[in-house]
Amino acid sequence: MSQLKVLLICVGVILSACQQNTVLENAQPQVDSLHYQCDEQVQIKKQQLDEQTIRIEVSDQLFELTRFDAPDKSQKYYSSEQGLQPEHGLLWIESEQTATLKSLMLDHTIKIEDYPVIYQCQQSI
Structure with missing residues (x-):
């Protein structure tokens, strides 16, 4: 040859x-991505990484949250021990078009509904 x-x-x-x-x-x-418009003109970007994990971007900070089972099956609940404040995690509660970001206090005696709300959010188009 x-x-x-x-x-x-x-x-x-x-x-x-x-x-x-x-x-x-x-x-x-491709990572599914949604945008939310929240209180105080804050925008949150949510990415679905897999069935159990999401990443949210809040004020140029990234947080990975893991899904857990909660009493209200009509909503999805995600949490992270890392949060916007020291010693407070994050709780993301998602419905069809809305979401709530709460401060997750690492205290098992406090009920989910009693965690302080950081932002109420509406999915933007």
Whole structure:
């Protein structure tokens, strides 16, 4: 086989491999993202990372929250021990078009409904 044929075959294999990598990179799942308009003109961006985890962006800070079962099955509840204030986590309660961000006090004697509300939010289009 001539050197030119070998070179052309090698170039073809390399280009094919590069094209497959590009297809695989572009095939990565897209993260679902929603925007919420909240009290005090605050905007919150929510990304669904997987079935159990979301990421919210509040005032240029990112927080990952994990879903947990709660008494009201018509809402989704997510929490994080990390919050906007030291020693307070976050609680994100989501309905169809609304959400509430609460301060999660790490005290098992306090009921969810008694946690202080940080923002009431409405999903924006």
